[in-house]
Amino acid sequence: MLNINRESNGTDLTIILEGRLDTNTSPELDTELKSVLADVKTLTFDMANLAYISSAGLRVLLSAQKVMNKQGSMTIKNVAPDVMEIFEVTGFSDILTIE
Amino acid sequence: MKEITIEAKVDNLDRVLSFVDEQLESAGCSIGIQTQIDIAVEEVFVNIAQYAYDPNVGPATISVETSSNPLKVKLTFMDKGMPYNPLAKDDPDVTQSADERPIGGLGIYMVKNIMDDVEYEYKDGQNIFTIAKNIE
Numbered sequence: 001m002l003n004i005n006r007e008s009n010g011t012d013l014t015i016i017l018e019g020r021l022d023t024n025t026s027p028e029l030d031t032e033l034k035s036v037l038a039d040v041k042t043l044t045f046d047m048a049n050l051a052y053i054s055s056a057g058l059r060v061l062l063s064a065q066k067v068m069n070k071q072g073s074m075t076i077k078n079v080a081p082d083v084m085e086i087f088e089v090t091g092f093s094d095i096l097t098i099e
Numbered sequence: 100m101k102e103i104t105i106e107a108k109v110d111n112l113d114r115v116l117s118f119v120d121e122q123l124e125s126a127g128c129s130i131g132i133q134t135q136i137d138i139a140v141e142e143v144f145v146n147i148a149q150y151a152y153d154p155n156v157g158p159a160t161i162s163v164e165t166s167s168n169p170l171k172v173k174l175t176f177m178d179k180g181m182p183y184n185p186l187a188k189d190d191p192d193v194t195q196s197a198d199e200r201p202i203g204g205l206g207i208y209m210v211k212n213i214m215d216d217v218e219y220e221y222k223d224g225q226n227i228f229t230i231a232k233n234i235e
Contacts, residue, residue, distance in 0.1 A: 024112060055142055066197055082131060091193030
């Protein structure tokens with residue numbers, strides 16, 4: 001299960017993720033991002049209620065990071081410990097901006 | 100030891116995780132470690148679902164075994180698909196920048212990092228992939 005909520009303010013977009021970012025749910029986020037990222041300059045993910053991330057979720061985040069490197073910036077905030085551990089194991093803690 | 104035999108398709112991932120979580124819970128595994136093991140199970144099962152029988156679908160058997168002193172869980176994944184050793188691939192370079200990094204290729208690397216022992220063998224027409232972790 002994954003809930004995706006958006007808060008948008010001009011070219012700033014915050015995506016609030018709740019639940020699990022796994023093989024079954026990651027395509028939903030991928031589709032969502034493809035449809036909303038075009039004019040975004042500042043992208044923020046709020047992961048306070050994201051409990052789980054697998055490599056499928058990491059793929060979507062890396063794609064988003066690549067897009068935002070070209071057109072603005074991307075920040076991730078409120079990362080839960082289990083998810084943070086995965087970011088550290090995979091080196092994602094070095095390539096993502098985590099607050 | 101408990102085992103489940105199920106069609107290896109991504110739609111069955113939740114059923115596999117529920118089965119594994121039940122076993123881990125009754126073994127007294129903490130939620131944190133359960134989450135980590137779930138991630139490893141997802142990576143291995145999805146690999147089988149996507150590649151083992153491609154373009155067809157076939158069965159996978161997953162067994163969960165716990166042992167004590169120290170408390171340890173061992174999961175075995177068996178399929179009769181194409182011989183494939185996921186451990187033969189080089190580890191990804193996790194020091195690359197976002198722009199340099201290819202999308203993907205992290206799954207098995209995560210499994211190796213999460214679990215304490217990871218083994219593969221091909222025997223009697225089956226891929227047998229075993230992952231184990233101390234859960235104390």
